[in-house]
Amino acid sequence: MSANIKIQPLNADSFAPFGDIIALKSAxxxxxxxxxxxxxxxxxQLNFADGQAGISLFDATPRTLPYALTMMERHPLGSQAFLPxxxxxxxxxxxxxDNGKPAPPKxxxxxxxxxxxxxxxxxxxxxxxxAAPGIFAVVDRIGAGANLEEYWFDNEYTITE
Amino acid sequence: MSANIKIQPLNADSFAPFGDIIALKSAxxxxxxxxxxxxxxxxxQLNFADGQAGISLFDATPRTLPYALTMMERHPLGSQAFLPxxxxxxxxxxxxxDNGKPAPPKxxxxxxxxxxxxxxxxxxxxxxxxAAPGIFAVVDRIGAGANLEEYWFDNEYTITE
Numbered sequence: 544m545s546a547n548i549k550i551q552p553l554n555a556d557s558f559a560p561f562g563d564i565i566a567l568k569s570a571x572x573x574x575x576x577x578x579x580x581x582x583x584x585x586x587x588q589l590n591f592a593d594g595q596a597g598i599s600l601f602d603a604t605p606r607t608l609p610y611a612l613t614m615m616e617r618h619p620l621g622s623q624a625f626l627p628x629x630x631x632x633x634x635x636x637x638x639x640x641d642n643g644k645p646a647p648p649k650x651x652x653x654x655x656x657x658x659x660x661x662x663x664x665x666x667x668x669x670x671x672x673x674a675a676p677g678i679f680a681v682v683d684r685i686g687a688g689a690n691l692e693e694y695w696f697d698n699e700y701t702i703t704e
Numbered sequence: 705m706s707a708n709i710k711i712q713p714l715n716a717d718s719f720a721p722f723g724d725i726i727a728l729k730s731a732x733x734x735x736x737x738x739x740x741x742x743x744x745x746x747x748x749q750l751n752f753a754d755g756q757a758g759i760s761l762f763d764a765t766p767r768t769l770p771y772a773l774t775m776m777e778r779h780p781l782g783s784q785a786f787l788p789x790x791x792x793x794x795x796x797x798x799x800x801x802d803n804g805k806p807a808p809p810k811x812x813x814x815x816x817x818x819x820x821x822x823x824x825x826x827x828x829x830x831x832x833x834x835a836a837p838g839i840f841a842v843v844d845r846i847g848a849g850a851n852l853e854e855y856w857f858d859n860e861y862t863i864t865e
Contacts, residue, residue, distance in 0.1 A: 565841065567761055576830040580764040580838075585846050587759040596757035598748040598785055598821065598843060600728055603741040624759055626841040628817045630790045656789045656839045660759065669737040677741075678817045680726065680787040682759060682843060685746050 545701045546647070548612070553635060553651040553659070561637040561649075561665045563587040565624065566657035587660035587682075591621040594686020601625070603670040603677035612636060612700040615645045615666045616693045621684030624660035625670060627653075628678045635659055636668030636702065644694050650702045666694070706862045707808070709773070714796060714812040714820070722798040722810075722826045724748040726785065727818035748821035748843075752782040755847020762786070764831040764838035773797060773861040776806045776827045777854045782845030785821035786831060788814075789839045796820055797829030797863065805855050811863045827855070 551557065555564050563586060571581035589596055615638055627633060632653050638645035645666040652673075653659060660682075661667045670679060684690060712718065716725050724747060732742035750757055776799055788794060793814050799806035806827040813834075814820060821843075822828050831840060845851060 565759055565761065567763055567839065571763070576764070580762050580831055582842075583761040583763070585758040585760055589757055589759070596750055596843070597746040598726055598750070598787070598819075599746055600726065600744040601741050602728055602732070602744070603737070626759070626787050627789060628787060628791070628819065656837060658759075658789065658841060670741055676817060678728065680819060680841065681743075682757070 545699055547701050547703055548648055548650045549703055550634065550650045550652050553653050558651065560639065562662045563660040564657060565626065565660060566654065587624050588662060589622050589682065590663045591684040593620065594684045596682055597685035599681045601670055601679045601681050603672050605672045605675045605677050608702065608704055610634065610671060610702040612648060612668055612702055614693055614695045615648065615668055616691060617664050617666045618690045619664045619692060620688065620690040622660055622663045624658060624682040626658035626680040628680060629676065630655045631672065631674040633673055634671040638666040640666060648700060706860055708862050708864055709809055709811045710864055711795065711811045711813050714814050719812065721800065723823045724821040725818060726787065726821060727815065748785050749823060750783050750843065751824045752845045754781065755845045757843055758846035760842045762831055762840045762842050764833050766833045766836045766838050769863065769865055771795065771832065771863040773809060773829055773863055775854055775856045776809065776829055777852060778825050778827045779851045780825045780853060781849065781851040783821055783824045785819060785843040787819035787841040789841060790837065791816045792833065792835035795832040795834055799827040801827060809861060
């Protein structure tokens, strides 16, 4: 048995329980560099139990739709931000927690030139680019200790347009 | 009077005194997500005197070459990373310190799908994309206090191909 989940455009209201959308705001916070640059300030809640923030790169294989969601994961010790080093939308899958396992998931497609930040310990799908190359900068916790919990579904979900 | 500076391809050896190149390495540190993603781990030296790391977006006007370099700046309280949310190369200008002012600058062009991190208190030019839109994620210090020093040249430099 497979339940279908329809992809929604990403918007701040529906994504707020899960994380931050890292995108230009309607108005910049500050104009710098003699008018040549707009700063949209501090757009993500970085939260680490210990260790410190670091920047890594992820190089992920692009997926096609419909996408079979078999597993979700969460990171109890820190938030995790994904910043595409390209102009393509990508797929973002999140779920509330239901007594230690993911509640029915939601799927979003990002807008170009924007990233997202998963809040600490939020269930999410693995990185799922929809175009090549799937290269992203990732801002997450650099530190020792187990920081990955996985949940495998008995019945997979099918993510569709 | 104007001195010319020729743009070099960015490479780790020549950039090392100034910062980090945030790019895929020849080999990943870890393969995750059942073989579907390569993690290139912890590529930038984030260093903040106080406050904490945050993610902002900069939306900068693209420049054309030759580019007139009239000013450089540095941030005494923290490193600053630039991650292009697009696939275009951008111009990176840095200088060693010479008794409180920039030594003759060096100019580099990044490779696509990569970013850079300026180490704390390194002289650098302002963000100079070479294509539109000039949208970058910036990982820098979020905190109070003056964190900007500017130096205006008596004679501008001309940055050329």
